[in-house]
Amino acid sequence: MVRVSLSDWLTVSVAGQDEPVSRIVRDFVAAEGGVGEAAVVGLTHRLPARTAALANGTIGHALDYDDTHFAYLGHPSVAVFPAAFAIAQKTGASGETFLGAALIGAEIATRIGSWLGRRHHLVGFHSTATAGAFGAAMASARLLGLDEEEAGYALGLAATRASGLRAQFGTMGKPFHAGMAASSGVEAALLAQRGFISRPDALESSQGFAVTHGAEMQDPTEVLNGLGQSWLFEGVLHKFHACCHGAHASLEALTEVRDGVGVKPDDVASVSISVPPRYLNVCNILEPKTGLEAKFSFRLCAAMVLAGRDTAALTTFCDATCHDPEIVALRDRVTVTGDEGLAETEAVVRVTCSDGRTFDVNHDIGREVSRATRERKIKAKCQALLGQDQAAELWKAVEAAEPAGLEEWIQNHVLHQASARGENHKNLI
Amino acid sequence: MVRVSLSDWLTVSVAGQDEPVSRIVRDFVAAEGGVGEAAVVGLTHRLPARTAALANGTIGHALDYDDTHFAYLGHPSVAVFPAAFAIAQKTGASGETFLGAALIGAEIATRIGSWLGRRHHLVGFHSTATAGAFGAAMASARLLGLDEEEAGYALGLAATRASGLRAQFGTMGKPFHAGMAASSGVEAALLAQRGFISRPDALESSQGFAVTHGAEMQDPTEVLNGLGQSWLFEGVLHKFHACCHGAHASLEALTEVRDGVGVKPDDVASVSISVPPRYLNVCNILEPKTGLEAKFSFRLCAAMVLAGRDTAALTTFCDATCHDPEIVALRDRVTVTGDEGLAETEAVVRVTCSDGRTFDVNHDIGREVSRATRERKIKAKCQALLGQDQAAELWKAVEAAEPAGLEEWIQNHVLHQASARGENHKNLI
Numbered sequence: 001m002v003r004v005s006l007s008d009w010l011t012v013s014v015a016g017q018d019e020p021v022s023r024i025v026r027d028f029v030a031a032e033g034g035v036g037e038a039a040v041v042g043l044t045h046r047l048p049a050r051t052a053a054l055a056n057g058t059i060g061h062a063l064d065y066d067d068t069h070f071a072y073l074g075h076p077s078v079a080v081f082p083a084a085f086a087i088a089q090k091t092g093a094s095g096e097t098f099l100g101a102a103l104i105g106a107e108i109a110t111r112i113g114s115w116l117g118r119r120h121h122l123v124g125f126h127s128t129a130t131a132g133a134f135g136a137a138m139a140s141a142r143l144l145g146l147d148e149e150e151a152g153y154a155l156g157l158a159a160t161r162a163s164g165l166r167a168q169f170g171t172m173g174k175p176f177h178a179g180m181a182a183s184s185g186v187e188a189a190l191l192a193q194r195g196f197i198s199r200p201d202a203l204e205s206s207q208g209f210a211v212t213h214g215a216e217m218q219d220p221t222e223v224l225n226g227l228g229q230s231w232l233f234e235g236v237l238h239k240f241h242a243c244c245h246g247a248h249a250s251l252e253a254l255t256e257v258r259d260g261v262g263v264k265p266d267d268v269a270s271v272s273i274s275v276p277p278r279y280l281n282v283c284n285i286l287e288p289k290t291g292l293e294a295k296f297s298f299r300l301c302a303a304m305v306l307a308g309r310d311t312a313a314l315t316t317f318c319d320a321t322c323h324d325p326e327i328v329a330l331r332d333r334v335t336v337t338g339d340e341g342l343a344e345t346e347a348v349v350r351v352t353c354s355d356g357r358t359f360d361v362n363h364d365i366g367r368e369v370s371r372a373t374r375e376r377k378i379k380a381k382c383q384a385l386l387g388q389d390q391a392a393e394l395w396k397a398v399e400a401a402e403p404a405g406l407e408e409w410i411q412n413h414v415l416h417q418a419s420a421r422g423e424n425h426k427n428l429i
Numbered sequence: 430m431v432r433v434s435l436s437d438w439l440t441v442s443v444a445g446q447d448e449p450v451s452r453i454v455r456d457f458v459a460a461e462g463g464v465g466e467a468a469v470v471g472l473t474h475r476l477p478a479r480t481a482a483l484a485n486g487t488i489g490h491a492l493d494y495d496d497t498h499f500a501y502l503g504h505p506s507v508a509v510f511p512a513a514f515a516i517a518q519k520t521g522a523s524g525e526t527f528l529g530a531a532l533i534g535a536e537i538a539t540r541i542g543s544w545l546g547r548r549h550h551l552v553g554f555h556s557t558a559t560a561g562a563f564g565a566a567m568a569s570a571r572l573l574g575l576d577e578e579e580a581g582y583a584l585g586l587a588a589t590r591a592s593g594l595r596a597q598f599g600t601m602g603k604p605f606h607a608g609m610a611a612s613s614g615v616e617a618a619l620l621a622q623r624g625f626i627s628r629p630d631a632l633e634s635s636q637g638f639a640v641t642h643g644a645e646m647q648d649p650t651e652v653l654n655g656l657g658q659s660w661l662f663e664g665v666l667h668k669f670h671a672c673c674h675g676a677h678a679s680l681e682a683l684t685e686v687r688d689g690v691g692v693k694p695d696d697v698a699s700v701s702i703s704v705p706p707r708y709l710n711v712c713n714i715l716e717p718k719t720g721l722e723a724k725f726s727f728r729l730c731a732a733m734v735l736a737g738r739d740t741a742a743l744t745t746f747c748d749a750t751c752h753d754p755e756i757v758a759l760r761d762r763v764t765v766t767g768d769e770g771l772a773e774t775e776a777v778v779r780v781t782c783s784d785g786r787t788f789d790v791n792h793d794i795g796r797e798v799s800r801a802t803r804e805r806k807i808k809a810k811c812q813a814l815l816g817q818d819q820a821a822e823l824w825k826a827v828e829a830a831e832p833a834g835l836e837e838w839i840q841n842h843v844l845h846q847a848s849a850r851g852e853n854h855k856n857l858i
Contacts, residue, residue, distance in 0.1 A: 024623045032477040034463035048461040124636030129589075160558075160602050161609065163592035167636050173589050173627040176620075180590065191605075194453045198602040207553030207596045212643070 001234055001371075002103040004378050005067050005077045007398040008238050009060055010406065011378075014413050015314065015385040016062035017042040021172040025058040025179060038086035039407040044414050049086035053136070053186045056082035057179030061128070063314070064175070067236045068245060070345060070366060072113025072131055073121045076236060079132025079181035080105040084139040086186055088403045093143055095401030103233065105139025105185075110232045112203070115223045116215040121166070123214030129164020129177035130213065134203065136185020141192065150192045152200030157188035159202035159209040237345075237365055240377050241311040243295040246279035249347035250298060253363035254305040257351045265307050265326065267353045270333050273298055274348040277338030284336055291318040302349075303330035312384035386413075430663055430800075431532040433807050434496050434506045436827040437667050438489055439835065440807075443842050444743065444814040445491035446471040450601040454487040454608060467515035468836040473843050478515035482565070482615045485511035486608030490557070492743070493604070496665045497674060499774060499795060501542025501560055502550045505665060508561025508610035509534040513568040515615055517832045522572055524830030530571040532662065534614075538564025539661045541632070544652045545644040550595070552643030558593020558606035559642065563632065565614020570621065579621045581629030586617035588631035588638040666774075666794055669806050670740040672724040673712035678776035679704060679727060682792035683734040686780045694736050694755065696782045699762050702727055703777040706767030713765055720747040731778075732759035741813035815842075 016022055026042050029051040036046030041059045046052070060066055060078040067077050081102050088098035113131030121127055137158040141151040161184040164177040192198075202208045204220045211217060241251050250273045257263050275298065283296040294300050294317045301311060307326055309316050321327055342348065345366035351359045382391040390413065397405040445451055455471050458480040465475030470488045475481070489495055489507040496506045510531050517527035542560030550556055566587040570580040590613040593606040621627075631637045633649045640646060670680050679702045686692050704727065712725040723729050723746045730740060736755055738745050750756055771777065774795035780788045811820040819842065826834040 021625070024620060024625050028620055028623055032463045032479065034461045034477070048463070050461065124641040156597070156600070157602065157605075160594045160597050160606065161592055163590055165589045165631055165636065165638060165641065167628050167631045167634050167638075168585070168589050171585070171627045172625050173586065173631075176586075176625075176627075177589065191453060191457055194457055196450070196453050196601050196605075198600050198605075199596050202594055202596045202602075205596050207594065209594060209596075212553040212594065214641070 001231075001236065001374075002099050002106070003398050003401065004238070004371075004374055005106070005236060006081065006099070006102065006401065007382065007394060008067055008378050009077045009081045010394060010398070010410070011382040011385055011391075012063055012065040013041045013056065013060040014390075014410065016065070017059055017413075019059075019062035021175050022059040022062045024172070025176065026055045029055045037090040039089060039410055041410055042414060044411050046089070049090045050183050050186045050190065053082045053086045054179040054183035056085065057182035058175045059179075061175035061178035063242070065239050065242055067238050069110050069113070069233070069236050071232060071235060072110055072116065072127050073118065074109070074113045074127035074131055075178065076106045076109045076113075076132070076135065076233060078178040079128050080109050080135040080139050080185070082179070082182040083136035083185040084143060085403065085406070086182075087140045087143040087189070089407065091143055093403060095403070095405075097143065098403055099401045101139045101142040103231075104142055105135040106236075107135075107227070107231055107233045108138045109135025110236075111223045111227070114232060115220070116210060116213070119216045120214045124166050125213055126164040126166050126168070126174070126177050129181050130162045130209075132178065132181030133158045133162035133184040133188075136182045137188040138185075140186050140189030144189055144193050146189065146192055149200075153196055153198045154188040154192035156198030156200045156202040157191060157196065158185060160198065161188060162209060235366075238374065238378060238381075240381055241301070242314045242317055243301050243311065244283035246275070246283045247298050247301045249345060249363045249365045250275060250349055251301055251305050251311060252365060253347055253349040253361040254302055254351070256361050256363065257349065257359050258306060258308065261359055263306070263351060263353060263359065265330055267355070268306055268330060268333055268351060269354045270352045271302055271306070271335070272350045273302060273334065273336045274339040274342065275336065276342045276344055276346070277340060278344075280336070280338050287331075288322050289319070290322065294318075294322055298336045299331045299334040300327065302334045303327045306330050310384050312381045314385065390416075430660075430665065430803075431528050431535070432827050432830065433667070433800075433803055434535070434665060435510065435528070435531065435830065436811065436823060437496055437807050438506045438510045439823060439827070439839070440811040440814055440820075441492055441494040442470045442485065442489040443819075443839065445494070446488055446842075448488075448491035450604050451488040451491045453601070454605065455484045458484045466519040468518060468839055470839055471843055473840050475518070478519045479612050479615045479619065481515045482511045483608040483612035485514065486611035487604045488608075490604035490607035492671070494668050494671055496667050498539050498542070498662070498665050500661060500664060501539060501545065501556050502547065503538070503542045503556035503560055504607065505535040505538045505542075505561070505564065505662060507607040508557050509538050509564040509568050509614070511608070511611040512565035512614040513572065514832060514835070515611075516569045516572040516618070518836065520572055522832060524832070524834075526572065527832055528830045530568045532660075533571055534564040534568025535665075536564075536656070536660055536662045537567045539665075540652045540656070543661060544649070545639060545642070548645045549643045553595050554642055555593040555595050555597070555603070555606050558610050559591045559638075561607065561610030562587045562591035562613045562617075565611045566617040567614075569615050569618030573618055573622050575618065575621055578629075582625055582627045583617040583621035585627030585629045585631040586620060586625065587614060589627065590617060591638060664795075667803065667807060667810075669810055670730070671743050671746055672730050672740065675704070675708035675712045676727055676730045678774060678792045678794045679778055680730055680734050680740060681794060682776055682778040682790040683731055683780070685790050685792065686778065686788050687735060687737065690788055692735070692780060692782060692788065694759055696784070697735055697759060697762055697780060698783045699781045700731055700735070700764070701779045702731060702763065702765045703768040703771065704765065705771045705773055705775070706769060707773075709765070709767050716760075717751050718748070719751065723747075723751055727765045728760045728763040729756065731763045732756045735759050739813050741810045743814065819845075
């Protein structure tokens, strides 16, 4: 699973590297400069590990198209992988060592996030930012070979540095949170390596991070139960549609009707979608007019799937799609209702055809899918975002997982883009 | 007052530049390198403004000998001045512009800290770290000439980045908090300058910083009342003794008996000290054996003052002082009791002489002192810590307040120390 997430993280990072927040944070760290330790998505030269992690965390979350873990309501990979990648490059780690550290960091972020619980989220904290910093610190600590005492100091530093408010959702603050977490984790581990002494139990102590940040504070040993044997991170979900996560279950159900049964757009008389009621306030714009609004419209997204449009591609979500007669006609045959009985990751669709056939499909995106299916979908997503060649190159680099190979893939993309724009590569280096 | 605090900040920074936490954080940022924008205490070359602020904030608080504001239970200058100094250097600001921004930043840190209130502190947050970040952001915003909208985004970013737990007290985490605040403020302002959009009301909004961090949440307009007319920062207190702040009022009272009345060590038959009872658990080690323990001993500190030792100097607090027969004999004539009726900043001493004379002095370090008295004491402190020449040079540089002059003073100290150790200056540059 860690290779699948690694591939997905790099895909959405490169796809999102020109978003405004990506440019701002990358330009900021590039202007600071510093020793070349780690690659930054969108640059052809390296920067210090800590600032590379700040930029790469932000860039990876810019599209909000990266993986999610519902157990802690956060995005594990985008907070942890930029830290692990930066320290792996700085230390010259092998692919296996890098992957192992990234996995352990993601697992710790997931476990601490789940332990902080839903209450932490409801109080107003962004778990990606907070739990993510602990995972980033532990991935970095492992790559640096910190001993138990030093790792404890890194964890204590993460506890006093971790921050991030949900109040920033809808602003550039949200993707920046992932960068903060990654960067704080790198900083904590590097300082601990230099002999920095903090309070190692500052996560769980009285007046520690958990109690001061609205954590549910169940039994703290829960975080550690089965660590190394069972992997909560395995429950990570990937996004296969470039729209609000709330719509994904319904789009998967409609994909089954389209591909499994072979229903064509002209066959469709009506579609009814049932979703958890909370999503009706989130992604139910009835007649979207812009690409951004389209991402928050059950009806339009459903129409796109039934018409065979590639909902994994960012470019599908454009103003033109909102006004495409075929899509609009399908959209107007869709109704959406709330159903209290559905899980957060679940949707039920009923497609009624003109010839009287009716298809009911229930899909839960939290349901386990085979490794092969997940891999296929991840590759298709990369292809939709970056094209066939780059997707193939990425998978080769991810199989080996050597940091140098991944860095080369990132930098090739920058050079490729520059070349497509007719720029002189030398100016970039 | 801002010049007095500037002088004090630079004094304790240079005096604390070789503390373990100072070395660790300075070595860390020096290893990252980067463009030369701002001076770092203890280095002869510049680093990026953000990392310079991280190091200088930490170094300035390493001795815990910097100024304090009881209204918000925090240290305003050490969180704000390193940010203002770094951005002033980066932007080439004049002395007046730098001072104005530092004052405004310190005022905002003080006001926001007071507004977050004692509850924020009691819940477990370190106001220096949290309120300090807002002050640092606003000082930086002013020096960068941000407009109202951009300054709002910087404030919003500070709200999602500010952190720091009291659980770190007694570890290197505490001084590092000041560096975090300074660095986060610089980062927030520089990103806002580049067009970063955050939620500008993330301090006071529902699920914003204040409500999620245990603030007392009185009327939010309170923060702004009289801003620019009345200065809460004027209530800042400076430390004139290199020991626990809890002992300071009693030492000031004893200084009055010694210098005002002319009581000599041999005259003293007994001394009784009354203090707020909470300090009896903080700084009442009866027979300290080490320099560190001496800092937390009412009795030994009182004996030092009566014997005319310089309690402003760090070197006075050493193991030898704890075993000095004259000091130990005086120490054994001192008794300490708690008195619920005293303010946190107050102490009452009674000195009884062998000839029957009795002197009662009540001292409140929160009581206003004249500007001239404060300046005299600040200069004496600098002299005790760094010697007469450096104190005179510092005051000259502070009078002008030109960032270049202050930087030169800081760097001269590094070269002076290296020269005293017989090192070749060139290796340092």
